[in-house]
Amino acid sequence: MNSDKIKIKAEYLTKKFELLPAKNTKNKARSLVSSSNKEDQDFWALRNISFEIRNGECVGVIGLNGAGKSTLSNIISGQISQTTGQVEINGDVSIIAANAGMQGNLSGRENIRLKALMVGMSNKEIDNKMDDIIEFSELGPFIDQPVKTYSSGMKAKLGFSIMVHQDPDIMIVDEGLSVGDKTFVDKSRKRMFEFRDQGKTILLVSHDMRTIKEWCDRVIWLNYGEVKAYGTPEEILPEYNKFANWFKKLSRKEQKIYKDKQRQKQMDYSVNQLKKDVLSEDPNMSEAEKQEVTQNLKKNKDSHKLSLLSKVVVWFCLLGFIWTGLVSISDTRLIESIKHPGEFLTERLFKEKKSSEIKSSDVIEIKGSPVAIIDFADKKPQHTELAMKNGDQSNETIQQLVDGADQ
Numbered sequence: 291m292n293s294d295k296i297k298i299k300a301e302y303l304t305k306k307f308e309l310l311p312a313k314n315t316k317n318k319a320r321s322l323v324s325s326s327n328k329e330d331q332d333f334w335a336l337r338n339i340s341f342e343i344r345n346g347e348c349v350g351v352i353g354l355n356g357a358g359k360s361t362l363s364n365i366i367s368g369q370i371s372q373t374t375g376q377v378e379i380n381g382d383v384s385i386i387a388a389n390a391g392m393q394g395n396l397s398g399r400e401n402i403r404l405k406a407l408m409v410g411m412s413n414k415e416i417d418n419k420m421d422d423i424i425e426f427s428e429l430g431p432f433i434d435q436p437v438k439t440y441s442s443g444m445k446a447k448l449g450f451s452i453m454v455h456q457d458p459d460i461m462i463v464d465e466g467l468s469v470g471d472k473t474f475v476d477k478s479r480k481r482m483f484e485f486r487d488q489g490k491t492i493l494l495v496s497h498d499m500r501t502i503k504e505w506c507d508r509v510i511w512l513n514y515g516e517v518k519a520y521g522t523p524e525e526i527l528p529e530y531n532k533f534a535n536w537f538k539k540l541s542r543k544e545q546k547i548y549k550d551k552q553r554q555k556q557m558d559y560s561v562n563q564l565k566k567d568v569l570s571e572d573p574n575m576s577e578a579e580k581q582e583v584t585q586n587l588k589k590n591k592d593s594h595k596l597s598l599l600s601k602v603v604v605w606f607c608l609l610g611f612i613w614t615g616l617v618s619i620s621d622t623r624l625i626e627s628i629k630h631p632g633e634f635l636t637e638r639l640f641k642e643k644k645s646s647e648i649k650s651s652d653v654i655e656i657k658g659s660p661v662a663i664i665d666f667a668d669k670k671p672q673h674t675e676l677a678m679k680n681g682d683q684s685n686e687t688i689q690q691l692v693d694g695a696d697q
């Protein structure tokens with residue numbers, strides 16, 4: 291096994307969330323009017339994250355609440371996309387975050403099948419492993435209950451059981467074990483050690499420094515979306531403990547001031563700032579390298595924002611809907627209104643036809659039938675001579691229609 295092979299490589303990763311607006315219909319409609327809503331507040335949960343994880347390494351991710359650990363593990367496991375930067379996953383790997391991607395409305399058994407199918411297992415393979423997975427999960431009869439009814443510990447047990455039976459090359463465990471009971475945790479730890487001994491790569495997100503120290507070869511310390519330090523547990527953990535103790539000793543007010551200041555930095559961040567940071571890291575960068583960096587820093591599209599094309603389509607449909615509505619309350623046919631929109635809007639819309647105003651070119655509707663006026667002796671006709679525009683009806687029929695309408 292080549293222990294130098296890079297399994298995960300992250301470069302210039304950022305993740306921006308928009309605190310407002312929430313992803314709802316009202317805000318989608320607002321985004322139709324403006325491409326950048328001034329009320330949106332950008333929040334950079336991750337800023338300029340770069341690291342490499344090699345074959346067979348177990349890497350811990352630590353940091354205070356809200357530091358960006360889960361955001362990072364979700365990007366690496368492909369559950370959310372980054373705003374800028376690249377994530378390279380090498381080799382034929384399966385990445386499963388222990389308690390992520392579970393469908394609440396499906397039962398535990400159905401989730402096992404779903405997650406296994408998603409990583410390319412065949413139905414036969416799943417059938418062969420199903421009993422083992424259920425037994426390992428210790429869920430017993432609850433395996434056929436909807437996952438939304440599970441406690442967080444039960445979800446973690448199910449997620450972990452699925453993960454270890456998929457035998458992935460890279461495992462991401464995001465607090466998956468901390469919520470389980472002791473027997474389950476011990477059993478899982480044993481299984482994780484077996485994985486590590488087989489040279490699999492593990493990314494472990496945890497607040498439990500004992501586990502991090504026991505398991506990890508290296509540790510990434512995230513602080514308010516930035517990598518504060520990356521090194522061995524011996525290097526990082528004493529520094530992190532020092533920081534955690536310093537933070538704990540601050541008064542509530544001082545803690546709040548510190549947090550607010552850090553969060554403000556996360557709000558004020560921008561891709562331009564990132565570019566400056568990256569370029570200043572290496573002042574001797576060649577033009578080609580600078581171009582590559584700029585390319586890497588290009589933003590991915592925010593999935594919840596409508597593209598220009600979508601906006602055009604939505605506007606088109608909206609206008610079509612309004613136009614059809616206007617046509618239906620006027621006495622004009624749709625095709626005519628489209629052919630002569632100016633005339634339709636200025637002269638025909640909302641205008642009641644008086645007989646004196648009817649011109650020889652007009653089309654009127656009598657008893658639901660379109661009728662063309664073909665001849666008037668003067669502006670106020672003495673007698674009406676009509677013919678059907680597309681006329682398959684005789685003048686006699688038309689006269690009957692007119693007579694009927696006049697009554």
Ligand SMILES: Nc1ncnc2c1ncn2[C@@H]1O[C@H](COP(=O)(O)OP(=O)(O)OP(=O)(O)O)[C@@H](O)[C@H]1O
Pocket residue numbers: 307308309333335353354355356357358359360361362
């Ligand atoms: N969908 C989202 N929209 C807006 N902000 C988000 C979203 N997801 C996460 N965040 C914010 O990003 C920051 C990082 O969150 P994340 O869950 O990655 O932190 P964490 O380090 O895993 O925290 P914890 O230790 O509490 O699990 C937090 O401030 C969080 O509020």
